[in-house]
Amino acid sequence: MTVLLGAYAARSCPVKTHHAYDSTIERTSWEPDESLAELFEGGLEFETHILDTFAASLDGTLADLRPLREQSLAARTDACLQAMRTGVEVILGGWLPVDLAGQRTGSPDALVRGIDQIDGTPRYHPVEVKWHKIIERRGLKRSQSSTPPLAYTTLASPRPLPTLVVEGYGVRVASREPDLIQLAHYHRMLAAAGFATVDHAAAAIIGTDDVLRQAVLAWVDLAEPLVRTFSRSQPGGWRLRSLLERYDHEHAFRIDVAVAAQRRRAAGGGTGQADVDRPPLVRPIVTRECGRCQWWERCLPLLDPEDVSLRIDKGPLDVREIAALRRLGVGTLTELASADLDQLLVAYLPEVTHRSGAESRLKVACRRARMLLRGDPFERETSGRIEVPAAEVEIDFDIETSAQGRVYLWGFLLHESGGSPEARYVEFSRFAELDSSAELSLAREALTWLRGLVDSPRSIRVYHYSEYEVVAMRALAARVDDPLLSWAADYAETEFVDLLEIVKAHFFGASGLGLKVVATKAAGFAWRDDDPGGLNSQSWFTEAVHGENAELRAAARRRVLAYNEDDVIATSRVREWLRAC
Incomplete structure (x- = not known):
């Protein structure tokens, strides 16, 4: 069979090309999740x-x-x-x-x-x-x-x-x-x-x-x-190449991969028995593509459970870095954690000159490997009390956006000192396909409520996790000349408290420092939903707007609101945890 490759082959994992042309690999019935x-x-x-x-x-x-x-x-x-x-x-x-x-x-x-x-x-x-x-x-x-x-x-x-x-x-x-x-x-x-x-x-x-x-x-x-690409012939180990040169190299390599895969088919006779004398030209390396790849269920069994590319998912090493480590006999967490880094770097660095900061990247990966093997999700990098600004009224804040990037939900968790000990969830939402005008109208409604609290005589603090909310507010304010939106963008820049920045100043995370990781593994919080996540919430929003019947739409709305409420509760729990450290 003539090898003909589409436009995605050269930009994608070469293992996909191998599997597509190797008849000893069982076909998949994979469908993407929602x-x-x-x-x-x-x-x-x-x-x-x-x-x-x-x-x-x-x-x-x-x-x-x-x-x-x-x-x-x-x-x-x-x-x-x-x-x-x-x-x-x-x-x-x-x-x-x-x-x-x-x-x-x-x-x-x-x-x-x-x-x-x-x-x-x-x-x-x-x-x-x-x-x-x-x-x-x-x-x-x-x-x-x-x-x-x-x-x-x-x-x-x-x-x-x-x-x-x-x-x-x-x-x-x-x-x-x-x-x-x-x-x-x-x-x-x-x-x-x-x-x-x-x-x-x-x-x-x-x-x-x-x-x-x-x-x-x-x-x-x-x-x-x-x-910037690797070049063994250059004094610095790298050179600039054109995108056509990069493409030609990647395309030619995948042609070789496909031809080698076809030979395995011929050697195996279509019986499902691969010819051990014709190993694949490529082995699976976990990348961001894997989560949406039809071949993932075929690749996973080929990976060691401790494979570095499988286990280190935050600040991951790239394909060339992983391949270089494997050639040097370092493929698992145990092998990386126990390696003599000074000695390893001598052989490793000349192979990864395409990356700036390759030495520090490997050292960080080694640190993560040791933490994962010990079962330590976090390491404190400072000592003493962690200062988190406080106020009489403390508000935890999170927004949700549609797949089109429209803010359709503003969620707040309101804590008032001297009032009810129970925090109160306040939300402003539109479960509809929003145009620019409707999105701005919803923003004004939410920010009018917030402005009313800020203008009260009590001190106010608004807490969020990552800059996402502030960036969104800034973008909304830039879209129109509106005093309320301009005030909100300025207020967020100067007065909001980004808890992620505080966490990053004091901790290192084996699996990163995202809200889901910190809230569950450090603050002991658990989301009510079995599969919480931003992408999932976008699909729930679509169901809430376009579901087949009223019952499905109502259930999806409840699911989105519960997820957003849990996000702001998680933010408050992280805040409490930081103050207790």
Whole structure:
């Protein structure tokens, strides 16, 4: 069977490619859990919305090929080729011709026409829609570096002829490298079909950013050296490579992985017995992908229960770091915890020069390994009493957001000295699909209540865990000119107490210092829900709004409110625990 890889192969774990081509591996019947399904569906909804808006906004010619997705591959490919040959400015949902020589197949979200090639052939650039932010703010030091500033075009005029530029912002190359590698896959396919060249290797992503108050195409030159990678030949052990170079390396490796996997099929004869003389080219290493991967149930039995990548899930070492440790005979918690770090680092550091701070990362991982083996979730790093600001009225605060990022629930736990010994839960919610106006209206309702307490003669403190709430309030205030929202954003910046910052100042956590970890393992709190979590709450919100009947919707609303109430109770318990330390 010919190996043909899609655009996600090079950006994803190579073990997926192995399993897909190794017939000795039993197929899975995996389906994503409800929180992951909601995440996927939300991304698809966002993509559909953006592409629909793109089509409606465009001031040029358009070929929307999305309605052809149920037709044959030949029909979809022919339609895309015809649109490119005629020079349509934007093509949505086009299926590129299979690249047999490059062993590639794929369909970008959009294609945008650029500067024609020397012979007059239209040139096209791939565009992907992603349900996350792609633009970052850059400080003065980074703005003066070789990293290019943000280059963008609009949905109305998307062609990069040329792009518009905004100083002080840029594309998140490091954290969004997988997205950019996916675009490199499409660029190679366009080049194979005669519609792209390396000298104009631009590609764009449309993310959820609102930096420019509208959806924009953020452009990146795939041929520009932007990515720090390992290089044994360089004096410093690393060099900058282009995204095309990164993609070519990863794609070629996965071709090798697939071919080796097919040989196992031939050797095993399809009987399920793998040929021991043909081991896989790759072994599972736990990454963030694993939690949403169809092959996880096949990979888990292949891992040692103490595998470092499996057990250390906070500040985890990356794939190359884990692979380097394994080559040096360090694969489990016990092996890492008992290693002579000074001796290990001599051999280890030259293999991980792609990472800055590799030595400190390994030392932290070793510390976590020792704590996990001892069963110690936390280590105190200071001595003496921990100071937590107090007040006559103490309020624990937490918000909940929908999959679209709208704040639909403001939850408060009110403790009043001299009053009832029982804390009182106060919530402001809208179980409906909120638009910007409705979200702001709910925020005003909640913050009017809070302002009334702050303006009373009693002293007030508001406690939260992490900066999420403050960032959300700041974003709401930036959206409109509203005195109440501006007051709330300023008040939160100066008067709110972030308990996470206090915890971080005094403790180190083997599994991190998130609220769920600290509240359960340190403060002894237990959530009523069997599966509490932010992603899960988003799926419950969807059920509360769109459930099939009133009973299901009411049950989901109760579940969300109980979860939010438990979050603020957990925050108060952490506060009590800190004061008792």
